[in-house]
Amino acid sequence: MSKTIVHLGLDPAKISGWDVAQPRMGFFTDTSLCIGCKACEVACKEWNEIPEDGLDWLGISYDNTGSLGASSWRHVAFIEQAVPGGRTDTPSSASALDGSDLRWLMSSDVCKHCTEAGCLDVCPTGSLFRTEFGTVVVQDDICNGCGYCVAACPFGVIERRTGSHGTKNVGLAQKCTLCYDRLVSGMTPACAQACPTESIQFGNLSELRSRARRRVEKLQLDGNRAARLYGDDPNDGIGGAGAMFLLLDQPEVYGLPPNPVVATRELGQMWKQAGIAALTFLIGAAAASIER
């Protein structure tokens, strides 16, 4: 399956049977421009009518959202760290009292809308589907809350919503829809619309990808050697993401898996191995019975 997709030039909508001339749409989140204002989180919740999920102070820098989840479809991470390798232009009289070696990374995380989407692959009801934009969306009225998708996501994005009785969509699997309802009306997703610094960019995925590559090259030329793209490679474990990121450090620093692999990719191989194992077992059992 994955091979087919790569061959088709990353157009999961087409192989899902959509017969429309609609380019694949996605996000490019340039974390080097993020100011951590969380407008994306708020705009997302406003548009998608997501319930407030806890007035808890976490004490983790300025992050009181914690992680992506059923009621947080955008999550801004705040990472306070020493600049890797220190600053080269530190003034001579700077001492430990000078904070010039400090940096504060901010990054707005979101569902990756994978080319090979584990959640979609395992959904038994057909609630999760591939849209004409190439995005992956849950249909609330079909989801039965089985939760298979939750285990299948290599990023831990999709979750079943918890909450008291009466909470909207409680018990159902919930995640970013890339504002499918806005896209069909030709609108920009709420988060990208609200982002004041163009850290979240929305558009034609192939165009975004080339923009992202130009941007990372520029940052590297400017001396930001650790700058890298994440989720842009169609040959990675998810066939490339529909939401890619420009990071300034290793993915783990942002809480992202370094080499995400869709669990279902190895399904054929797993069945094969399971078959071999079963066969081996049967042969063994047969041999044992013969020996007996």
Place this chain on the structure above:
Amino acid sequence: MAECHPVGFQWVTEAKKRGAKIIHIDPRFTRTSALADQHVSIRAGSDIALLGGIINYIIENEKYFEEYVLEYTNASTIIQSDFKDTEDIDGLFSGYNPELGAYDNESWGYRGIEEAAAAGARELSVNDQEHQISMHGGQGAAHKIGSQGKSLSDISIHSDRTLRDPMCVFQILRRHYSRYTPEMVERTTGIPQGAFLEICRAVTENSGKDRTTSWVYSVGWTHHSVGVQYIRGAAIIQLLLGNIGRPGGGILALRGHASIQGSTDIPTLYDILPGYLPMPSASMTAGLKGYLESLMAAKQKGFWANLDSYMVSFLKSYWGDAANPENDYCFSYLPKINGDHGTYRTVMDMMDGKVEGYMIFGENPAVGSANARMQRLALSKLKWLVVRDFNLIESATFWKDSPEIATTELETSDIATEVFFFPAASQAEKDGSFTQTQRMLQWHHKAVDPPGDCRSELHFFYQLGLKIKELLKDSKNPRDYPIRDLTWDYPTTKNGEPVAEAVLKEINGSHLAGEKKGKLLASYTEMKPDGSTSGGCWIYTGVFADGINHAAKRKPGQDQSWVAPDWGWVWPANRRILYNRASADPDGKPWSERKAYIWWDEAQAKWTGHDVPDFEPSKAPWYRPPDDAVGPDALAGNDPFIMQADGKGWLFAPAGIKDGPLPTHYEPQESPVTNALYAQQKNPARQVFKRSDNLSNPSAPAEGYEVYPYVFTTYRLTEHHTAGGMSRFLPYLSELQPEFFCEVSPELAAERNLRPGGWATIVTARTAIEARVLVTRRIKPLRIDGKIIHQIGLPYHWGVGNQALVAGDSANDLFGLTLDPNVHIQESKVSSCDIQPGRRPTGPELLNLVASYRRRAGITQDTGNELATNYEADK
């Protein structure tokens, strides 16, 4: 800026993309620092030492823009020989009166105009409280002082264009800042010399004919007992570097609300009328003529010469046909001031039982004002209180859930204040305008009807006015005439909502007689002093020129020139950059191709360029006024600062500033640091209030200061808005920052056993509050004069109450009231405190804790309130 103005910050990221270098100077490493090229940590309250250091660097290294300084500033002007600098009297300027704690600025004047200046000085004399009041208030003060040009009109100014005369402004400036060396900057501010020199290099390398630098500030600069002088410090730097009146230059004030600029233009301040016309004072007995004479010289230079037109048009817009030449255009109807009627004075009067009723609109003083505890106690002494807000804010519910109920200082059953709550419409539920920091008016259209009983401010005031007028319509009492005769006839729509554009038209002004009768004014230059024009705010005239609401213009940037004149409307005259004559050289040519903005077009014999020239269109660069010229004619063709009587940018302010002609580093009202520059510890002209409900911590070097050894500062977070009235009631914002916390360095956490995620109690002479502990390397200890000084950061969004989704102690409870003498702004960006691990006591025990600290520090009402340090000794 990224923290509090994230939408505006997009232009900083845009500039950065184009190669601009961004330096962020702040006690804390914030979201702005994260995106800046360089963050510089500074001790809160020490910025004048930094700015003075930069001035010293510019002068000593000859980095100033020589031609600009010589031609466009008062650098060459000679000051009176009896002027004494702070270098001469160890931290005081000449003219200090220790009894009044105030300056007589007679000796600060220009030489050659002693006699006239003395007359001016009587006006400015601070021992006359009424005049003192009439002299300040936002921009009005400076402009008005510029208009005090009677002293400059008759006698020519002495100057030395070689800038060598020891009494010329340039030399006084050089001497004043000569000790603000990189070493002194480091000792005082905690900024390492290397980092300081990096700032100096960046600022000077990016200034000159081809480049400009801008300074952007917010209340971190204004909420100080020397706040006005902070801005003056930046103004001196910008004038020295030629960064005023040019694209990419300037000093940009970021406002805390969408229309703070608007609320000084059409003021909510007590001491000015719309358009910065001074409010008459009770001592002015000579009517309109006397008022105008006191403000304008017969031979007035500059554009304030037309003050009479602005004032009469203003009176005509208030009182219409009732205002005529025979009755002085109803000038006597205007309220008169006879003292300080500022917000803090009023609250103290409330405490003392002198105020019966109070109206609060879109403010939450029980949480957001300094000494918020005093605010709440004062509210409990009122007879009635009107609160107009979206939500039942703490200022509306103090009578049942304020912290003073918990401490048993207040009992609900004892509070007689009758509270009226009026639900307010939001900006999306009404038409209106915002005026932002660039002086740009932007119209907003109603998107939906306000829900339920919510109404706009226009509705409230208009309907209230109608009711009061109805009650007074038959009154024979002269004191009621101003209301009886008031024009009050706006067209209304649904529910009696006034048409907002009708109000804007009234502000714009109209022709009342002649050919154009009934037509809207196109420009304030059409205003007449004879009652034939009206206009509610002269600087806004033109916003409705030709019957078009220019504030509603929204032509996209790509469809117009880069100056974008068709996006909103900027006062005055849709001019985007003030004093833009300075963008051209004395001969009227652009300083450089790259920075070309306004220039003299020889062929057309007029000023032209990308913006509306801030100069008389056909006045040639080489025009020199005849000796007897008055008004605008008295300004030369190379005088860009057209609102100043001498047409020059003021490096040295001979008048208009109460606490000195040059910014000087003084320590805050409460500081654990001794002033390293002068024996004078604090601003000797600051406004102090010796009251039992306004005690101060001792400052170094006085005894007891070490009881409050730490510096704290307050600020906003992106997730909330000011005192929380608009954010703590919203789930999507409250969940992002649900609790009050303090930010401390790992070093301070270790010193005081503060556990990350635990609680801390912060104590000042006023009270003690509790906060969750956020330990972060973004706050770092500073080395000040060889000693480690810790700073604590406190966001001030939370308050104690039962209505909001999230509550918490208010950081503003920690502050006392000490004010800047020019504008009565409180020092609420720096104070001293102690911090201890754990939660604060509750009930009366809280009061005991605060009292035990006061005892240990030996605090009385006099503590910290001595104005001149060792004044006699220094004399």
